[in-house]
Amino acid sequence: MSWTDLLEFDRKNIWHPYTSLKRPLPVYPVESAAGVRIKLADGRELIDGMSSWWCAVHGYNHPVLNNAVKSQLDRTAHVMFGGLTHEPAINLARLLTDLVPRGLEKVFFCDSGSVSVEVALKMAIQYWQVLGKPGKTKFLSLEKGYHGDTFGAMSVCDPVTGMHSLFSGFLRKNFFAPSPECGFDEPCRDVHLREIMSILEQHGAEIAAFILEPIVQGAGGMKFYSPEYLGKIRQLCDEHEVLLIADEIATGFGRTGKLFACEHAGVTPDIICLGKALTGGYLSLAATICNEKTAGTICGAFPGVFMHGPTFMGNPLACSVALASTELLISGNWMEKVKSIEDQLTKELAPCGSIAAVRDVRILGAIGVLEMDRNLDVAAAQSLFREMGVWIRPFLNLIYIMPPYIIDSADLSRLTTAMKAVAENISS
Ligand SMILES: *Cc1c(COP(=O)(O)O)cnc(C)c1O
Numbered sequence: 001m002s003w004t005d006l007l008e009f010d011r012k013n014i015w016h017p018y019t020s021l022k023r024p025l026p027v028y029p030v031e032s033a034a035g036v037r038i039k040l041a042d043g044r045e046l047i048d049g050m051s052s053w054w055c056a057v058h059g060y061n062h063p064v065l066n067n068a069v070k071s072q073l074d075r076t077a078h079v080m081f082g083g084l085t086h087e088p089a090i091n092l093a094r095l096l097t098d099l100v101p102r103g104l105e106k107v108f109f110c111d112s113g114s115v116s117v118e119v120a121l122k123m124a125i126q127y128w129q130v131l132g133k134p135g136k137t138k139f140l141s142l143e144k145g146y147h148g149d150t151f152g153a154m155s156v157c158d159p160v161t162g163m164h165s166l167f168s169g170f171l172r173k174n175f176f177a178p179s180p181e182c183g184f185d186e187p188c189r190d191v192h193l194r195e196i197m198s199i200l201e202q203h204g205a206e207i208a209a210f211i212l213e214p215i216v217q218g219a220g221g222m223k224f225y226s227p228e229y230l231g232k233i234r235q236l237c238d239e240h241e242v243l244l245i246a247d248e249i250a251t252g253f254g255r256t257g258k259l260f261a262c263e264h265a266g267v268t269p270d271i272i273c274l275g276k277a278l279t280g281g282y283l284s285l286a287a288t289i290c291n292e293k294t295a296g297t298i299c300g301a302f303p304g305v306f307m308h309g310p311t312f313m314g315n316p317l318a319c320s321v322a323l324a325s326t327e328l329l330i331s332g333n334w335m336e337k338v339k340s341i342e343d344q345l346t347k348e349l350a351p352c353g354s355i356a357a358v359r360d361v362r363i364l365g366a367i368g369v370l371e372m373d374r375n376l377d378v379a380a381a382q383s384l385f386r387e388m389g390v391w392i393r394p395f396l397n398l399i400y401i402m403p404p405y406i407i408d409s410a411d412l413s414r415l416t417t418a419m420k421a422v423a424e425n426i427s428s
Contacts, residue, residue, distance in 0.1 A: 003029055003041050025379050028386065033060035036407045038391050046391040049401035049415045054218070054250045055281030058328060059404040065280050068324030072317050081109070081313040088319035095326055096287060099259060101268040106295035108288040108306070109314040113249040113275030114148025116286035117211070119308050120245045120271045121152045124209035127243065127294055130301045136208040138172070140199060140242065144179035145212060146219035147247050156211050158220045161396075175199050175207065179217060180225035184364055188228035193236070200240040209243035209271070210236075214261040215364075218250040222369045222400050224362055227265035234267045243270040243294065249286065253277035253326070254334045255402060257342060257365035270294050280325030285318035337405045341366040344409055345401075348416035355420070357427035359397075368416070369400040370423050381422055388418040399423060 011024050019025050029041040036059050038046045051057060058065065072088060079086065093107040108123075110116050121139065128136035141147070141156040148154070154162055155172040164171055177196040182188045200207070214230055217223045237244045246269035251261035255277065258264055262272070271294060275286035298306050312318075345368040352370055353361045360371040376394045385392045392401055392415065399419050403412060 026382070035059045035061070036404050036411055044386070044389070046386060046389055047407075047411045047414050049390055049392040049403050051277075051402050051404050052281050054255060054276040054402055055279070057253060057255075057277045057334075057405050058280045058325060059406045060281075062280065062328075064328050065282055065321050065324050068321045069282060069317055072320035075316070077317050078312065078315050080311075082309060086314070086316050086319075088316045088323060089314040092319045092323045092326070093287075095323060096274070096289060099326070099330065100272055100274075100289055101260065101262050103268050103291045104272050104289045105292065106290050108290075108308070109319070110286050110288065110308075110310050111312050111315070112148075112284050113273065113286050114150040114153045115310065116249070116273040116275055116288045117147045117153040117156075117247060118150055119288040120211070120247075120273050120290075121156070121209070122308060123271055123288065123290055123294055123298060123306065124243045124245065126298045126306065128208050130297050133205075135206055138174050138203070138206045138208065140175045140177065140196070140203075140207050140210045142179055142212050142217065143176050144217050144220035144223060146217070147211060147213075148249075161220055175203060179221070179223060180229050182226040182229050184215070184224040184226060186226050188226045188232055192229060193232055196233070196236060200236055200242065204240040204242060207240075207242050209245050211245040211247060214246045214248060214251060214267070214269075215256055215264050216251050216261060216367065219395075221396075222362065222367070222371070222398050224364045230262070230265040230267050234265075234269075245269060245271045245273065247273045249273050249275040253329060254338050254405065255365050255367060257335070257338050259330075278325070279318055279322040280328070282321040282325070283315070283318040285315065285322050334405055338366045340409075341403065341405070341407065341412060344412055345416065348413060349419065352420050352423055355423045355427050358423050366405060367400065367402045368419070369398060370419055372397040372399065372423065372426060374426070376426065384422050384425065385418055388414070388421065390415050390418045392418060392422075394422075 016027060031039045031041045036048045038048050097105045108119050110119055125137055139156050144158045147156050155174050182192050234244055246262050248260050252274050271290040273288050279285050342365055345363045349361050349368050352358050357373050358370050359373045362369040375397045381394050401415050
């Protein structure tokens with residue numbers, strides 16, 4: 001079939017993320033991808049600024065990761081995890097528990113980030129059930145937060161951007177505190193926490209856990225907040241007997257300059273969710289890791305088990321490539337690379353602050369954001385970026401990049417130049 005026919009079928013029959021089947025946004029056919037370059041079917045090559053939504057930290061078609069998949073494929077692609085186990089899952093769990101904040105040591109593998117959030121929420125509810133506090137079944141989270149698209153996860157996403165009104169008859173009503181107002185470099189004052197304190201004081205007895213994205217609120221607005229704020233949330237959770245769930249699905253594996261964003265604040269949550277870059281972008285895998293207190297309590301009394309068990313739990317192919325990707329990351333100089341990306345982004349994006357339509361420029365680790373004063377026409381911006389040979393996909397009023405860590409400075413400059421050009425184009 002020709003690409004024209006294939007794309008016609010795609011347009012009519014295949015849902016893409018958050019789009020219409022009647023008026024779908026354009027999609028570009030990909031032929032292959034290697035390193036930081038995505039090759040389109042028309043032969044054009046685009047420099048990747050997105051890491052396929054935070055995932056491909058080592059770039060595409062990496063020989064080490066390819067090998068991990070191939071050699072596991074010759075052993076077995078999959079076996080059920082009920083009653084069976086295997087080295088890829090065990091070795092991955094051992095490595096992850098060494099890397100995440102100390103005390104997080106009980107690992108639940110599942111298939112996607114959203115499911116790992118569901119798992120974390122269920123753990124929190126079971127925890128309080130066992131402790132004889134069955135009233136603690138609600139969650140506290142932050143406005144502008146994003147935790148996934150399944151119902152439990154959706155119920156803790158920002159109510160406006162998460163379109164809670166659409167599902168209001170079905171969705172659980174949880175508690176929301178305002179998005180943190182103290183920026184990354186700013187101190188956190190009591191006024192920033194007033195609302196949270198009042199929710200915890202009034203409703204602590206109904207709240208099982210506080211779930212948040214540490215330091216970087218991703219898909220809900222690409223906002224960065226003060227580590228001090230996170231530290232104070234940990235204290236408040238302890239004072240009010242509320243578990244703390246850190247959703248590190250986007251921030252994990254070095255993206256913010258620390259291996260996990262919780263480290264900026266020296267905070268250890270009770271439960272952490274990992275996904276996205278876990279497999280270097282090869283396969284869908286996520287992990288929910290909790291501490292002994294949480295796991296021990298859940299398993300301490302009726303029903304004595306944790307009630308979840310996906311079919312593809314601990315998939316060996318996914319675990320093998322996750323192990324290879326994580327080993328590759330920590331054995332390399334990721335910290336220097338992320339730091340040098342951060343320095344270059346700062347140098348090259350800071351001047352965008354003087355462009356009329358740019359409201360704010362934010363950089364943290366290997367993340368660069370231009371917040372515009374208006375929403376972008378995604379199709380038009382995407383097309384401009386393609387003309388400039390880069391793959392950047394804006395959303396709402398945000399032009400942002402989080403490139404693979406392997407990007408060199410010349411390619412990174414092409415990304416920042418394109419961001420600047422599109423920002424200027426919008427202003428004119
Ligand atoms: C992407 C994301 C999720 C959802 O992960 P999926 O794999 O898409 O289900 C949850 N939380 C955060 C912070 C994310 O960035």
